[in-house]
Amino acid sequence: MTIELQPPVDDPIVVDDLERLSFRVDRRAYTDDDVAAQEMAKIFDRCWLYLGHESEVPEPGSYVSRDVGGRPVVMSRGSDGQVRVFANSCTHRGALICSQPAGQAKSFRCPYHDWTFSNQGDLVGVPIPDGYGPGFRKADFGLAQHRSDSYRGFVFVTFDPEQPRTLTEYLAGATEYLDLIDDQSEVGMEVIQGAQLHGAQANWKLMMENSVDIYHFRALHKRYVSYMQSLGSVPPRRRGGFGRSLGLGHGANELPPAAARPLAHWTPMFPEEVRPSIEATAARFVERFGAEHAERITGTNRALLIFPNLLIIDAIAITIRKIDPIGADRMAITSVALAPKDEDPEIRELRKSHYLTFLGPAGFATPDDIEIVESCQRGYGNRTVRYSDLSRGMNKEIPETTDELPAREFWRQWDRLMHGDDGHFEAAHQAELEGAEQL
Structure with a gap:
């Protein structure tokens, strides 16, 4: 007869060991109903x-x-x-x-x-x-x-009447990335009509992790990689780019140069007839912002996580994902596309096509992501392996996009709030938090 021993109630869920360069998360964080209830009170009712x-x-x-x-x-x-x-x-x-x-x-x-x-x-x-x-x-x-x-x-x-931070204070370094998104139009950005409402039979935090995880791209999205290559485009490299902590649980991955951006970065994925329009748009950005900053706005892909429930994938198209937990093992996902209000009609159609082809709920990538997070959730049911590891990149001064810095920052803020902390940084983590600032 096998007796399964439960971990002590005060056993830490997040084990952040900077000395050993180890970061682990107890899988009960994804499966325990009591943890899910505490999240609603300590995170979603406060942030x-x-x-x-x-x-x-x-x-x-x-x-x-x-x-x-x-x-x-x-x-x-x-x-x-x-x-x-x-x-x-x-x-x-x-x-x-x-x-x-x-x-x-x-x-x-x-x-x-x-x-x-x-x-x-x-x-x-x-x-x-x-x-x-x-x-x-x-x-x-x-x-x-x-x-x-x-x-x-x-x-x-x-929903917290005593929330001490203004929104701008709460967003911290994430404002830089929201600026990069909104600066893509002189007259403003707009959500393209038609939201995709779907979900997954998995814990909500798995989708937050997945959306800023570039390590999985070539392994999980092989069909899309082959599709890109068949069109003459170059998929994201296995190495390169950088990850950043943006404070208070927010994080981002940034990959220059972009594989394809209908905004102002033409590649063979796009029809030749739209090339003049895209290149003219790129020239206007250089005139507005200068070459270096214009390239950052129009020529880089990025994945942004704003704690706790917002993901923005600014790549082939701009995708906004709002994630809502529904118990320990289910989530709801609202997905929309964002675009410049003054976008040329032919570019708008191209953007919508690429959004649906890759990031829509029936596209190349999203079904892969849903299937894999549900696979993780089922795997946690075995309960033999207690921890998930998110240590990748802790040995680097400047983590790359295939490392797990944004996910670690998400979990550090999660852990602080679950313990009633006000969310200020711990001095022990400053080296990793500030590494990418040198870029």
């Missing part, structure tokens, strides 16, 4: 969470409704032009006040008792009002408004 993009609510009256951090919310641009985030819950008896994913509305009506709210959150209509006493005031029953803010069009929300 700034990515919700959407301002371009999704372009005009007064436009709105989107979606879940974030396990809570249904509505992002609405009021008739006054201001973007607000409301709890998608009637203040009377709690029903959803908005059941459509997106639309245009001057007001939101609860289907239960017809309580009606303006698109600025005020309660404006109550049937049979004489049923309430003289103390009843509509002003006391407006929609609950969550604290929200945006940076370069990216909208975040926090």
